[in-house]
Structures are given as C-alpha cells and as structure tokens.
Amino acid sequence: MKRRNFLAGLGPLSLAPLVAYPGAKSTIADDQQYIELLKYNLPPGDNKGRVEKFYAEAAIPAMEKLGITNIGVFNVTYGLNNPSLYVLIPHDSLDSVMTYRDKLMDDSGYKMAGKDFLESSISNPAYLRVERGLMKAFKGMPKVTSPKAAMGNERIMELRTYESHNVMSAKKKIDMFNIAGEIQVFHDTGLTPVFFGETLFGQLMPNLTYMLVFKDMAERDKNWKQFVSSPGWAAIKDLAEYKDTVSNITDFILKPARCSQI
DSSP: OOEEEOOOOOOOOOOOOOOOSTTOOOOOOSOOOEEEEEEEEOOSGGGGGHHHHHIIIIIHHHHHHTTOOOOEEEEEEESSOSSEEEEEEEESSHHHHHHHHHHHHTOHHHHHHTHHHHTOBTTBOSOSEEEEEEEEEOTTSOSOOOOHHHHOTTOEEEEEEEEOSSHHHHHHHHHHHHTSSHHHHHHHTTOEEEEEEEEEESSSSSEEEEEEEESSHHHHHHHHHHHHTOHHHHHHTTOGGGTTOOSEEEEEEEEEOTTOOO
16 A cells, blocks of 8 residues: 655756657667765754755865766755755766765865865764665666756755565566656656656665756646646556556655755
C-alpha cells in the first residue's frame, strides 16, 4: 500500500521534447552525468548560514575552475526538516566524483576562502553531519539543466523521491520515464525537470529522485493538475508493466540560495 509524504512543488521552462509516447525509444546518447546530492544537517541559530557562505565564497568558485557547473544550493521551505541545506553537484564522469575533493584541497585559494568551514571547531561546528548520495542521470535527460536565467530569483524547486519495494520495480519505474514517455508528458503539461536520477549510493534504496522548477506554488499546483488530467498520462498510468512500481513518495519544496546556479 502506498503512503505519501506529499508537501509541495515546481514548474515549466520550454525544453525540447525528449521522447514520444508509449513504446517510443529514447535517442539520447549514453552520456549521462553523475549527480551528487548532499544534505547538510545544520546547527541551530546564527551558525545555519555558514555552509551556504562556504559554497558561495569558496566551493562554487573552486569547483568552476575544475569544470564543474550547474551547482545547486537549496534551503528547505516545506518538508520533513531539521535545519538543513541541500547541495547538488553534477559530474561529467566518475573520475570527477572520485577526485574533485582532493583537487579542491590542492587549491590554496579555496582553503583560504573556506577556512571557517573546513577548520570549524568541535565547540562551534559549521554543520553537524553531512549525508551524501550519488545518482546517475536518466538516459531520457542525461544532463542537469539550470532554470535560473529563465525563471528568475523567486523560483521554487520540488525534490521528489520515488521508493520501490524491489530492484525490478525500480527499473520499471525508470523505464516509465525513459521509454513509455513520462518525461515528455512532464514537458507537455508544464512540469519542467532539472534532473532525473537513479540512486546508486544513498538512503531509501532502491529509488529514483528528480527535481522540478516553478515560479511559485500557484504555478506548481496548476501544472500538476494539468499533468494528472492529461491524455499523455492517461495513456501510460494504467499500463500493466508499471503497476505497483512505487511504494512511497517523499516530496520537498526547496528555495534556491542566492549563490545557487540552479
């Protein structure tokens, strides 16, 4: 039986169509990015802003020098939330995932700008703990995209995780997006994705996670209604091969930090 921890959401940018409706095959090349998602558990009070400051002044500029772009930094607006900050880092290769932190530590400017974060004391930590997960982008949307220029500073993001009760069900739900055309239905109904990712390492596995963008909550609610009532969704939602592939949905509404590139 499905239980939903549903809270709130995102909206449209006009991106080019990716796949057709049921039975269509994705023609995107196998050049999917790896997507690192970090959740910083923050201390209370004034210390809550130190991680965001670190990314704004040290980490993002240094990662850009390594060719890592479209870095997202987000505060939670609605959702199960102790003080926290989410960070999204796209990588073009596994080598980037494995080596970028060592390369950052070879950058004296990064270490100087990030000193408060990198060397914070046990009595005054910049964060309490960090949770780190790794996803691989879907073939139907192999790159993280940034809506910042088109949507403006008031945009909101919806981060949704679909858990499955076994590995085969999780794969079938990914096929529903990639092959059956659910990604295209999103675009047709104003649900504009930032990324879709299959979790390779992380919590609540097996699962997939995706992010949407909207200008505000009113647009989010309107576009989800359009999706639910659309002919495209009606054509695929009851197909037998995709029945009971999702056992739980977790949903957060995020607000991009000023330094966020997404």
